[in-house]
Amino acid sequence: EPPDLIVYGDYLLTMDPETGLIEDGAVAISGGRIIAAGKRSDIDSRYVATKTIPGAGRVLMPGLINGHTHTAMTLFRGMVDDLDLMTWLNNYVFPMEGRFVTPEFVRTGTQLACWEMIRGGTTTFVDMYFYPDEIARVVDECGLRAVVAAPHIDYPSPGFSGWDDSFAAAKDFVTRWTGKHPRITPAFAPHAPYTVSAKHLQATVEAAAGSDAMISMHLAEAPAETAYIREHFATTPVQHVAGLGLYDRRLIAAHMVQLDDKDIALTAAAGVGAIHNPTSNMKLGAGISPVPAMLAAGVNVGLGTDGAASNNDLDMWEEVRMAALLHKVASGEPTTLPATTALAMATRTGAAAIRMADTIGQLKPGMQADMIQVDYTGLARQPLYDIRSHLVYTLDASDVVTTIVAGKLLMQNREVLTLNNAALRSDVQKASDKVRSALTAQAPGQ
Ligand SMILES: CSC[C@H]1O[C@@H](n2cnc3c(O)ncnc32)[C@H](O)[C@@H]1O
Numbered sequence: 001e002p003p004d005l006i007v008y009g010d011y012l013l014t015m016d017p018e019t020g021l022i023e024d025g026a027v028a029i030s031g032g033r034i035i036a037a038g039k040r041s042d043i044d045s046r047y048v049a050t051k052t053i054p055g056a057g058r059v060l061m062p063g064l065i066n067g068h069t070h071t072a073m074t075l076f077r078g079m080v081d082d083l084d085l086m087t088w089l090n091n092y093v094f095p096m097e098g099r100f101v102t103p104e105f106v107r108t109g110t111q112l113a114c115w116e117m118i119r120g121g122t123t124t125f126v127d128m129y130f131y132p133d134e135i136a137r138v139v140d141e142c143g144l145r146a147v148v149a150a151p152h153i154d155y156p157s158p159g160f161s162g163w164d165d166s167f168a169a170a171k172d173f174v175t176r177w178t179g180k181h182p183r184i185t186p187a188f189a190p191h192a193p194y195t196v197s198a199k200h201l202q203a204t205v206e207a208a209a210g211s212d213a214m215i216s217m218h219l220a221e222a223p224a225e226t227a228y229i230r231e232h233f234a235t236t237p238v239q240h241v242a243g244l245g246l247y248d249r250r251l252i253a254a255h256m257v258q259l260d261d262k263d264i265a266l267t268a269a270a271g272v273g274a275i276h277n278p279t280s281n282m283k284l285g286a287g288i289s290p291v292p293a294m295l296a297a298g299v300n301v302g303l304g305t306d307g308a309a310s311n312n313d314l315d316m317w318e319e320v321r322m323a324a325l326l327h328k329v330a331s332g333e334p335t336t337l338p339a340t341t342a343l344a345m346a347t348r349t350g351a352a353a354i355r356m357a358d359t360i361g362q363l364k365p366g367m368q369a370d371m372i373q374v375d376y377t378g379l380a381r382q383p384l385y386d387i388r389s390h391l392v393y394t395l396d397a398s399d400v401v402t403t404i405v406a407g408k409l410l411m412q413n414r415e416v417l418t419l420n421n422a423a424l425r426s427d428v429q430k431a432s433d434k435v436r437s438a439l440t441a442q443a444p445g446q
Pocket residue numbers: 070085089093094097128129130151152153189190191192218221280306307310
């Protein structure tokens with residue numbers, strides 16, 4: 001069967017431990033999947049495709065996986081800075097979400113996030129935000145791949161009065177979207193152990209068991225959470241949720257900063273995916289996740305940006321670099337978390353953390369054709385000695401030139417093909433004008 005598309009690269013970084021780095025490589029794609037990956041000479045001798053994408057000056061590699069974000073929060077980018085998690089959340093973010101988050105806001109904010117992710121080479125993301133049907137619609141239209149997790153929380157939130165209606169809507173969302181779309185995986189999103197009671201977390205566990213859906217939640221993020229759980233349950237956040245059955249389900253745990261040795265061992269034994277969000281953790285002063293210890297214990301650790309309100313962008317290259325640097329600072333040992341490990345966390349290991357290791361994160365036959373080309377030739381990027389080092393420590397999101405998901409081109413020569421740039425700019429302007437007037441009205445001295 002002739003491939004629909006062959007994509008080339010001076011360097012093919014498969015992230016498959018068996019093939020690794022191939023100079024002058026190519027990937028052949030048919031029906032949205034990879035049918036062959038290897039030396040250009042070998043692929044060209046076996047296949048002729050109707051369409052090809054040249055690879056001169058480019059690295060071809062798997063698309064990046066953002067394991068934890070809140071896409072629509074792009075519209076809250078830069079709203080408030082330099083606050084700890086609980087002050088940021090309770091005094092600013094929750095009240096502003098109550099005022100401004102509508103289906104229209106989520107649609108525009110998610111489109112803005114998807115535009116930024118496509119431009120930066122992210123091909124899969126795990127989202128957790130209000131009005132998940134809007135998110136799923138945007139994902140369908142823009143061509144990305146996503147786990148869309150439906151939020152439920154004990155307190156009033158956009159569209160809901162509290163637990164009962166938010167949980168009912170989450171169950172309905174997961175039921176309606178399960179098996180419905182090849183690029184969209186629905187999941188449950190109980191917000192955090194300090195905003196969802198023990199009884200309600202058990203209800204989430206039961207609902208997820210019924211549908212075998214994944215659960216994505218904030219866990220062990222900051223010292224205030226640890227203190228709250230210690231005071232109310234006399235244990236750690238991890239041991240609290242593990243005792244409620246969450247560790248027996250397909251859990252994606254975001255943050256995982258405040259962990260003791262027993263928490264790490266439990267996480268490894270249960271196969272829970274941990275998502276490290278280094279920029280958000282640094283900005284909110286949450287602490288430093290023990291990532292090297294988790295990796296050593298065999299935990300699948302992925303990377304995430306968190307929302308743009310605590311980052312302030314959705315640039316996964318920044319997370320890769322921050323992860324590689326932060327843990328060297330924390331350990332005082334520059335061999336900690338080398339470039340190859342950081343890259344794996346954004347691709348192969350990240351895919352395992354979100355339980356998609358069989359379909360994404362590596363370029364090899366049978367996998368989904370989710371890949372990017374990165375231009376390594378910019379003058380300010382010269383010279384080049386080692387392509388993996390270059391990707392982690394030198395290149396960034398602005399060097400990504402091609403983004404492909406399921407064999408479909410979402411960006412070519414840095415032009416996003418699946419979103420309307422002008423309409424999006426105008427919608428973002430309108431939505432952010434409303435937020436700006438509220439901020440101006442509240443500003444001291446006004
Ligand atoms: C229940 S939908 C998502 C909910 O989470 C809030 N949020 C964003 N970032 C964080 C974070 O780092 N820790 C805890 N909660 C966070 C977001 O504003 C939504 O309300």
